[in-house]
């Protein structure tokens with residue numbers, strides 16, 4: 372029987388690209404998201420099961436655990452926000468929204484399927500997403516930077532607590548061309564300028580991030596846990612302009 376992977380956010384962007392790569396590798400998939408039509412269409416393409424719901428409704432997580440079954444090999448939490456703005460304009464509601472969707476949702480998603488992950492054949496794997504704006508300061512990122520910093524803290528704690536049965540890693544992408552980033556990328560000049568800031572001078576693609584996700588889910592990475600993998604064209608670590 373194929374090993375099952377749950378993908379929150381599996382109907383678009385990085386989650387969908389990951390689903391396609393994991394299907395190629397022979398995994399069975401279970402997708403989660405809010406838009407039933409998009410989810411049903413992605414599930415049809417990937418031969419996947421799906422659960423419809425919003426990660427801000429905590430009852431969703433129990434339903435996902437029930438729908439996904441008693442043995443789950445992996446969990447990909449590809450849900451997130453890019454809510455950028457000047458610090459003085461953020462309201463309490465912005466911080467709470469970003470924290471809930473990015474960090475609390477990830478924690479509850481893992482918690483709800485813990486027995487099924489422990490029940491998997493071999494080592495199970497969890498992949499969460501941060502951003503390069505956690506380890507490096509970016510202006511306008513106060514709210515999402517704070518929430519994604521919590522994701523990195525969560526992943527590290529879980530990696531320690533759940534070893535050796537469950538591996539937990541985080542991917543920190545730079546700006547990646549997905550529906551989530553369209554607020555920034557719809558401005559062509561800005562997209563071009565940001566692409567040039569990368570030592571490998573382009574924007575990320577959903578496939579770039581999906582490749583690392585599929586690797587982290589697979590047994591090829593079975594001695595890797597507690598890591599933050601920066602997939603960013605060198606942006607967060609390299610200076611190429613002298």
Ligand SMILES: NC(=O)c1ccc[n+]([C@@H]2O[C@H](COP(=O)([O-])OP(=O)(O)OC[C@H]3O[C@@H](n4cnc5c(N)ncnc54)[C@H](OP(=O)(O)O)[C@@H]3O)[C@@H](O)[C@H]2O)c1
Pocket residue numbers: 379380381382383384385386403404405406407409424425426427448449450451452453472500501502503543544545546547548549550551552
């Ligand atoms: N794109 C980037 O530049 C970038 C950079 C750094 C980090 N990341 C992170 O990478 C991960 C994947 O992002 P992406 O760019 O692939 O985004 P995306 O294309 O917008 O996909 C996000 C998916 O999550 C689902 N989703 C969003 N809000 C949800 C909610 N409240 N409840 C349930 N499902 C929800 C969406 O489907 P529905 O709308 O149907 O619910 C969608 O399928 C996120 O954690 C993001 O923060 C992205």
